[in-house]
Amino acid sequence: MPTAVEHPVFSRVYKMVSSWQDAVGGKTHRKKMLSGLEGRVIEVGSGPGMNFAHYPTAVTSVVAIEPEAHMRKMSSEAARQAPVPVELREGAADSLPADDASFDAGVSSFVMCSVPDSSAALSEMFRVIRPGGELRFYEHVRAFHAPLDTLQDLANLWWPKVGGGCNCNRDTLAAIQAAGFQVQECRRFYFLPCPLVAPVAPLILGRALRP
Numbered sequence: 001m002p003t004a005v006e007h008p009v010f011s012r013v014y015k016m017v018s019s020w021q022d023a024v025g026g027k028t029h030r031k032k033m034l035s036g037l038e039g040r041v042i043e044v045g046s047g048p049g050m051n052f053a054h055y056p057t058a059v060t061s062v063v064a065i066e067p068e069a070h071m072r073k074m075s076s077e078a079a080r081q082a083p084v085p086v087e088l089r090e091g092a093a094d095s096l097p098a099d100d101a102s103f104d105a106g107v108s109s110f111v112m113c114s115v116p117d118s119s120a121a122l123s124e125m126f127r128v129i130r131p132g133g134e135l136r137f138y139e140h141v142r143a144f145h146a147p148l149d150t151l152q153d154l155a156n157l158w159w160p161k162v163g164g165g166c167n168c169n170r171d172t173l174a175a176i177q178a179a180g181f182q183v184q185e186c187r188r189f190y191f192l193p194c195p196l197v198a199p200v201a202p203l204i205l206g207r208a209l210r211p
């Protein structure tokens with residue numbers, strides 16, 4: 001059974017906030033994350049489907065996994081407008097409904113902050129991506145500099161309660177490497193379109209090889 005995830009209010013607010021973030025620069029980041037992909041792709045935690053419009057047409061299919069009902073509904077609507085076929089599946093990142101080595105690539109954007117166990121989720125991505133395939137990631141992470149990391153630890157006392165379970169202080173790059181992926185390219189940068197999102201301003205954007 002998929003893990004139950006219910007965030008009816010957050011899912012609606014997130015669509016508005018992320019649409020605005022995409023309009024002021026996020027869209028360029030998403031396009032960069034997905035550029036050059038081809039073949040079969042699995043995307044975890046697709047949310048409102050903000051990536052779908054940006055998949056290159058060399059991608060033959062996308063399987064999108066989303067556990068939250070309203071997010072999944074928005075993903076389904078976005079899938080209808082996508083330039084590539086997108087199939088929605090209910091499921092959770094720590095137990096992907098997919099066979100071993102059945103995808104050429106995996107995509108994770110702003111998800112490893114929200115899953116209960118990012119190590120388990122990344123191990124699952126490692127399992128379903130074929131050897132020689134890639135993980136593409138665009139995630140907010142633990143700050144690269146003190147004292148911002150300490151401030152994130154403080155903010156994280158309440159951030160998950162308003163952010164649909166999102167943790168603002170995870171070292172996701174280290175978790176990607178610990179899962180066995182070899183990072184090929186990673187840009188670390190701050191993206192701060194508004195002070196309210198300061199706890200999630202440190203981002204990583206890149207690709208990692210599944211050896």
Ligand SMILES: C[S@@+](CC[C@H](N)C(=O)[O-])C[C@H]1O[C@@H](n2cnc3c(N)ncnc32)[C@H](O)[C@@H]1O
Pocket residue numbers: 003005014018044045046047048049050051065066067068071091092093094108109110111114115116166
């Ligand atoms: C902040 S949103 C990001 C949505 C989208 N990936 C994006 O780039 O805008 C986090 C997403 O992760 C999903 N999520 C939460 N727990 C999850 C889990 N255990 N497995 C998979 N997805 C999960 C949420 O439902 C939500 O859609």
